[in-house]
Amino acid sequence: MVLSQRLHEAFKGTVEKITGPRTVSAFKEKGVLSVSEFVTAGDNLVSKCPTWSWESGEPSKRKPYLPSEKQYLITRNVPCLRRAAFVEEEYEAAGMEVLIDNEDNDGWLATHGKPKDRSSEEENFPSIESLEINKNKSVKSSPSQVGGEDEDDIPDMADYEEADNIEIDPGTYLVAHEPDDDNILRTRTYDISITYDKYYQTPRVWLTGYDESRMLLQAELVLEDVSQDHARKTVTIEDHPHLPGKHASVHPCRHGAVMKKIIDVLMSRGVEPEVDKYLFLFLKFVASVIPTIEYDYTMDFDLGSTSN
Amino acid sequence: MEGNSGKSILQFAPFQSSVDEGFWHRLSSLKLNKFGIDDSPILITGFYAPCSHSQVSNHLTLLAESLPLDSSEESSVPAVSRGNRNRCSVPGILYNTNTVESFHALDKQGLLKAEAKKIWEDIQNGKALEDTAVLSRFLLISFADLKKWSFHYWFAFPALVLDPPATLVNLKPASQVFSVEVAESLSAAFNDWRSSSLTADVPFFLVVIDSNLHATIKHLKDWETYQSAADHKLLFGFYDPCHLPNNPGWPLRNLLALICSRWDLKSVRFLCYRETRGFADLGLSLVGEAQITAPQGWGTLHSTPNAVGWELNKGRKVPRCISLAKSMDPTRLAVSAA
Incomplete structure (x- = not known):
């Protein structure tokens, strides 16, 4: 982690310790959530999209301001069939704009879907230095799973291979097809979690990636599944507040402002957004950052009450 | 594609394992702070859920909560809470050895048999009808190399082998089997079953379709009540982690x-x-419909039938290995923090 990022984290940690959690709603004014609004919105997400659940996480990392059984939200084993990095290259090669959302795209997230519009956005980001990722690195780099490097540290398991007389009963065992199909090779799965960031007073998204044989992906490789506009800027690799290990996360510094914009657009159309729908709007926005990860944020119902 | 019609041997898609990083972190801490060199087996809990996407199967997942709490951590929340629809508990046992040699020296076939025996006994004594979660068990052997922060491990999902194997009469998407009316009633019954905390994590059950084409989901043990009612159609159901269109998943074997x-x-x-x-x-x-030719004297058998279930690693009979040095090694953490 770069120094400025460390300093910022330390500062943020101190501020979080000495300030109380937000209790007054500023949802429409600032696009942020109070702790109780986060729990309300999370309850609604879990009831409408049952692949999401509340979890309590590591007991030692529990936040006192959140209910112990509702520390963060998670959905596991979410497929990601294609690399976002490839998809964008394909679109760009075809001379098209990157249109992130193709179902009921009504344009209100367009500024985040098009890479060309990013310059104006970018200036507003606090100076979080981007991670050093070699742009030319082959996306299909072979040691995709954790443990792929440090080969010399690991005893050679080939010595033991098939030494055991274990039975597999080939008649009734469905032996998986050889992974000659490119799609199978590329299918990754993700555990996506949403935590409450007390400093920014918004939800924060975390990604844990697995390769096609469900082995943990190095956090850096997760960046292949992030829209390339965000991969080196808003998506960083940090300690998860409730789980061990390093995980990729969409940095929440602009979440409030983006959510405020979305809310303003809705209100200008006469839709009064309700705070319990916050996470659906939020996840729709997050889809522009991780366009190929197929998590659930069903929007088959009204976002709020229409005021006229 | 096989299995749509005609008779063929029923083939099952093996269960697949997935281990969350948190599991290894807690195991390391337990090993260092609590177990020491004691390598007696410990009871753990795995979690699974029905397949929820047409292109990926679900897995038997181990999380930090799969292990007992480290004594240094006090908590009022029970280690494993029941009723979570995305976490059906599967009882498991962990053999964590102290050396890589003893890891490889474990009697894998013997350990698998011991777990299969538990399943067989629970079937015989009726426990499997009361708590169907015990029909699926798993076994994990591991060696945690805490000097290098690497973990060698191998899963087994013991399945009792029918000999001769079951044959498949037909297998189709449920939507092609039932009328629209039955399908609607069935979907509603399933969604109720899955949203009640009493039944959401009960992985084996009975589907009853009565003469009015009304579907209900019942507990497996209710079969004895319903089997005599001639105008009811009965199906044995289970949460299938597999997504494949032509094969049922592993839990069907022990059912x-x-x-x-x-x-x-x-x-x-x-x-x-x-x-x-x-x-x-x-x-x-x-x-689907399967035909079973009861193996000789199964009902009265005292010895456990043969069992299979060691997980293959990319088609090979080898253990898996994961290195977590990046997130566990204090010297590396210090370097990355600098």
């Missing part, structure tokens, strides 16, 4: 063994329950 052993049925109608976005998906769920 068939139970049906064969306790009720001696020759023909079994089964339903592989699968979801999309957390709701019943009858297009993805499968309905």
